[in-house]
Amino acid sequence: MWHGGGLTGVTYETTPDGREGWLNLFVRKGWDVYVSDAVERGRAGFASPDVWPSEPTFLNYADPFERFRIGDGEGSWNADPAKRRVLPGSQFPVEAYNNYMKQAVPRWLSTDKAIVDAYVALVDKVCPCVLLLHSQGGAFGFKVAEQRPDKVKAIVAVESASAGDVGKAAALKNTPTLMLFGDYVDQHPRWATYKKIDLEYAAAIRAGGGTVDVINLPDIGIRGNSHMLMQDKNNAEIADVIQAWMVGKGLVE
Amino acid sequence: MRRLGLALLSMFSLGLAAGSAWAQGKEPILLRDMGSFHVGGRVIEITGQPIKEIVFTPGGVPAKMDPNGKYQVEQMYVQYFLPQNRKGKLPLLMWHGGGLTGVTYETMPDGREGWLNYFIRKGWDTYISDAVERGRAGWTDTFKGDALSLPLGDPWERFRIGPPGSWNDDKTKRRTYAGVQFPIEAYEQFMKQGVPRWLTTDDQIVAAYIELVDRVCPCVVMVHSQSGTFGYRVLEARPDKVKALVAVEPTVGGDRNKVESIKTTPILVVYGDNAKDHPRWSKIRQGGIDYAGVLKSAAGSIDVVDLPDAGIKGNSHMMMMDKNNDQVADLIQKWLLDKGLAQ
Numbered sequence: 001m002w003h004g005g006g007l008t009g010v011t012y013e014t015t016p017d018g019r020e021g022w023l024n025l026f027v028r029k030g031w032d033v034y035v036s037d038a039v040e041r042g043r044a045g046f047a048s049p050d051v052w053p054s055e056p057t058f059l060n061y062a063d064p065f066e067r068f069r070i071g072d073g074e075g076s077w078n079a080d081p082a083k084r085r086v087l088p089g090s091q092f093p094v095e096a097y098n099n100y101m102k103q104a105v106p107r108w109l110s111t112d113k114a115i116v117d118a119y120v121a122l123v124d125k126v127c128p129c130v131l132l133l134h135s136q137g138g139a140f141g142f143k144v145a146e147q148r149p150d151k152v153k154a155i156v157a158v159e160s161a162s163a164g165d166v167g168k169a170a171a172l173k174n175t176p177t178l179m180l181f182g183d184y185v186d187q188h189p190r191w192a193t194y195k196k197i198d199l200e201y202a203a204a205i206r207a208g209g210g211t212v213d214v215i216n217l218p219d220i221g222i223r224g225n226s227h228m229l230m231q232d233k234n235n236a237e238i239a240d241v242i243q244a245w246m247v248g249k250g251l252v253e
Numbered sequence: 254m255r256r257l258g259l260a261l262l263s264m265f266s267l268g269l270a271a272g273s274a275w276a277q278g279k280e281p282i283l284l285r286d287m288g289s290f291h292v293g294g295r296v297i298e299i300t301g302q303p304i305k306e307i308v309f310t311p312g313g314v315p316a317k318m319d320p321n322g323k324y325q326v327e328q329m330y331v332q333y334f335l336p337q338n339r340k341g342k343l344p345l346l347m348w349h350g351g352g353l354t355g356v357t358y359e360t361m362p363d364g365r366e367g368w369l370n371y372f373i374r375k376g377w378d379t380y381i382s383d384a385v386e387r388g389r390a391g392w393t394d395t396f397k398g399d400a401l402s403l404p405l406g407d408p409w410e411r412f413r414i415g416p417p418g419s420w421n422d423d424k425t426k427r428r429t430y431a432g433v434q435f436p437i438e439a440y441e442q443f444m445k446q447g448v449p450r451w452l453t454t455d456d457q458i459v460a461a462y463i464e465l466v467d468r469v470c471p472c473v474v475m476v477h478s479q480s481g482t483f484g485y486r487v488l489e490a491r492p493d494k495v496k497a498l499v500a501v502e503p504t505v506g507g508d509r510n511k512v513e514s515i516k517t518t519p520i521l522v523v524y525g526d527n528a529k530d531h532p533r534w535s536k537i538r539q540g541g542i543d544y545a546g547v548l549k550s551a552a553g554s555i556d557v558v559d560l561p562d563a564g565i566k567g568n569s570h571m572m573m574m575d576k577n578n579d580q581v582a583d584l585i586q587k588w589l590l591d592k593g594l595a596q
Binding site: 008014058059 | 291320446448
């Protein structure tokens with residue numbers, strides 16, 4: 001389970017409001033689960049300032065609230081919880097938003113190669129395996145799968161924020177892939193663009209002979225999901241959707 | 254709580270690694286629950302900074318980044334494992350030393366089980382944490398001064414794997430103390446556990462630990478190295494909640510003016526081998542011995558164990574990772590049993 005940008009493996013642990021996260025839920029389903037902190041995030045540690053050619057970036061309280069489709073776009077966050085404009089029917093546990101912000105860590109914008117190299121080393125150590133990717137981790141996962149298509153046996157990409165190299169997508173012809181999107185994606189200019197990039201990559205995988213299933217959660221009646229859908233109040237329901245897909249692919253006994 | 258039965262080895266140690274608990278034929282660990290949380294910290298506000306546009310991922314969609322606004326700072330991370338068959342009467346909190354994280358107590362650099370697994374197996378509800386600005390606690394650029402990173406050779410000599418002057422970039426030319434128990438073949442793996450540290454954050458770290466203690470204690474607190482001072486300061490702030498303190502090579506003792514307030518909490522202090530002779534550790538140890546004397550004269554309860562005097566030889570500063578880490582843990586577990594803290 002690979003986390004997204006500005007976050008760590010904590011993404012998949014206990015939710016900000018204290019419910020079980022996908023780590024526990026997939027352990028309960030019988031998976032050997034490996035949760036990681038990418039290079040320069042969390043327990044991975046980070047290098048002294050002279051090693052990487054850029055500054056770390058930090059997220060303020062408003063940024064994920066507006067960018068991760070918890071609130072209704074720009075200006076929806078307010079220091080006063082009563083004045084925050086939450087998207088209608090949002091499944092994110094907004095009462096625990098402050099706890100969510102405690103999970104954030106700085107990120108660099110110049111470390112993608114180091115991150116991908118370490119993920120390749122991880123795959124070489126523990127795979128064949130299934131990758132469950134979120135957000136920035138999606139781009140890493142697809143790039144790693146392009147390098148190790150024999151070892152990555154399936155990919156679950158949860159709102160992948162950009163994808164792999166379209167020119168190399170054919171490498172995934174034997175790696176069944178699920179792309180999952182939450183609610184309000186098409187109305188949000190930024191996420192609509194990411195989704196377009198993902199679907200172009202999906203088309204390239206299919207053109208190379210591979211299979212990609214795309215699930216827009218609202219299309220199957222699951223509404224209100226933010227970008228952090230593994231922490232949303234219906235996270236167990238979404239885990240079941242993913243599990244059913246993996247069962248369908250013969251990855252579960 | 255629902256029963257959460259699982260073999261922890263599949264999460265902590267790589268199941269296929271030669272040194273894993275599974276490969277060693279140990280019993281699976283059964284848990285009734287596991288989880289994590291962040292605790293402590295505060296919200297600050299930054300103003301007057303220019304707005305930036307950022308491309309987070311090459312080829313990605315630019316995002317407006319307004320660096321002004323409210324920020325979360327100074328929180329800490331805690332992960333807990335609650336065994337099915339609980340025998341510890343109180344939770345056991347394990348606090349790491351400087352430049353490290355809770356990983357200190359997890360799988361060893363050479364793949365053996367660490368003290369986290371050991372104490373879960375003994376039936377303790379175990380809480381492993383990353384202190385403020387370390388690991389999964391996250392950090393901000395609001396701290397004073399720069400973060401300090403350790404050169405590859407620094408802990409080799411400072412943590413008493415080898416004596417002063419014994420480090421060499423060439424593995425074959427490194428010297429160790431005679432009979433050292435540290436798994437030196439995995440030293441580079443140990444250095445992957447290192448994280449930067451600030452030298453100006455003690456008050457923030459202690460504040461978050463106090464919030465942790467207020468949330469999950471009464472408890473037993475185990476500290477190592479830098480967290481020795483945090484353990485004593487938190488004990489002095491919450492003597493009613495810290496029911497025992499196990500201090501593994503603490504770098505500093507407690508406040509001599511506050512011994513009266515902590516005398517009902519039993520304390521165990523453990524030093525490894527070569528501490529009496531190492532130029533830096535001899536001073537650190539003497540400071541700890543002197544503090545113990547002050548505490549005892551105030552009718553406090555403190556036991557100081559030099560492992561070589563107990564027949565346990567070769568231990569480095571990272572004794573929870575040493576090859577005889579079970580032997581050292583047994584000594585601590587026996588002390589906890591003697592104090593009536595476990596069944």
